[in-house]
Amino acid sequence: MTLLINIHTHRPHNNDEWSIQNLHADFDQLKSLFNYSVGIHPWYIDPKTIKHEMLLMKTVSQQKNVLAIGECGLDRLCNTDFKLQEKIFTEQIIWANEIAKPLIIHCVRAHAEIFKLLKEHNRISPVIFHGFNNSEELANNIIQKGYTLSFGKQLFNPSIEKLFSKIAGDYFFLETDDSDYTIDAIYKQAAKIRNISADGLSLQIQQNLKRVFNLSKK
Numbered sequence: 755m756t757l758l759i760n761i762h763t764h765r766p767h768n769n770d771e772w773s774i775q776n777l778h779a780d781f782d783q784l785k786s787l788f789n790y791s792v793g794i795h796p797w798y799i800d801p802k803t804i805k806h807e808m809l810l811m812k813t814v815s816q817q818k819n820v821l822a823i824g825e826c827g828l829d830r831l832c833n834t835d836f837k838l839q840e841k842i843f844t845e846q847i848i849w850a851n852e853i854a855k856p857l858i859i860h861c862v863r864a865h866a867e868i869f870k871l872l873k874e875h876n877r878i879s880p881v882i883f884h885g886f887n888n889s890e891e892l893a894n895n896i897i898q899k900g901y902t903l904s905f906g907k908q909l910f911n912p913s914i915e916k917l918f919s920k921i922a923g924d925y926f927f928l929e930t931d932d933s934d935y936t937i938d939a940i941y942k943q944a945a946k947i948r949n950i951s952a953d954g955l956s957l958q959i960q961q962n963l964k965r966v967f968n969l970s971k972k
């Protein structure tokens with residue numbers, strides 16, 4: 755069977771896939787058998803509890819089966835104060851460096867600000883822009899900076915299809931995020947767009963995983 759890697763999902767682990775489940779709160783839900791990303795999402799920053807949440811996140815993220823920090827980032831369309839978002843995101847960039855784990859980025863209409871903060875603070879951690887749903891120019895810009903993209907349900911959108919058919923194989927992952935699609939359906943769509951076999955696609959993403967997450971050493 756082809757190995758399906760789901761780099762970002764909000765659903766609990768299922769046996770059809772190798773997945774990284776994202777937790778933005780309730781960090782004590784974490785089970786030792788599965789893989790997680792943990793981070794403070796810009797939507798859910800509560801000034802009253804953020805100090806405590808950050809402390810919990812930092813503690814939990816040191817566990818071996820927490821593979822990444824995130825999703826974290828900036829969102830122009832949410833109600834959280836933007837300055838506070840920047841402060842909390844910056845703290846997570848610095849933390850990811852400290853524990854040398856990749857960052858999974860949530861970005862809505864704030865790419866320039868995210869690039870700036872990463873440039874200032876990101877020294878070590880690989881960076882994945884998840885749920886990519888923007889222009890080809892921006893995709894190329896992200897790749898040129900050495901960052902990686904991740905695609906999910908966006909692959910059923912014609913303009914993203916076109917962009918995805920052209921980007922270099924080293925620079926992407928696939929994900930279900932919080933959508934109703936299965937990772938199998940996302941892989942099938944991705945293989946169709948790139949006109950490659952399911953096995954070829956699977957091997958490519960396995961290589962990307964090893965490189966970005968440095969998993970070969972573990």
Ligand SMILES: [Zn+2]
Pocket residue numbers: 762764776825931932
């Ligand atoms: Zn998500």
